[in-house]
Amino acid sequence: MVPTRLRRRPWGTVARILGNDRGSVTIEAALSLATLMVVAAGIVAAIATMAAHISAIDTAGAAARAHAIGVDFDPGTATVTVSESGGIVVVTARVPAAIGTAEATASYPVEYR
Template sequence: MNGRVFANDRGSVTVEAALSMVTLVAVASAVLAALATMAAHLSAVQTAGAAARAEAVGVTFEPTRGSVEVASTGGMITVTATVPAVLGDVAATAIAPVEDAP
């Protein structure tokens, strides 16, 4: 016996390459999902701001995706926009003062 556990190491590089490719694909997928979720958050922020400005002047706002909840208290409009994302729904809130008609 020459002290080696396995006398034939053929194919070990193939197995290591396959395992590293799986890891690389998993990490790349996680990064892409995180980027898509950040883009959805930016969309929620923009939707909430646009909805708050529209509701402040008396115009009903319909988002292109997601949903909008509007609350009015003390002359302020509070809008919460929720947008679906890859890693779950994201939400953003915007506040605007109610504008009086001239």
């Protein structure tokens, strides 16, 4: 057998480096984990915002009832705006949320006259 000489192509090394799949699983795993973390953070923020909205609804209703019967009300972290017109108390409550501010309005007839 006559030894044959292997012919090297000048672009062979570059093609081997760029065409290699080594490390692709690591990169895919890193990108997948980062995406999952962003999605999980979005879900947690959405749940916290819904909880703040429920808190705003509860605070507005409690503040309207308290003002309608003439009792002081402490809204905690919420900001409450009270207006009374024609025997109806209208309360708007704003609660800070993870995404924006949750706002709710409640009305109640005046009872303390």
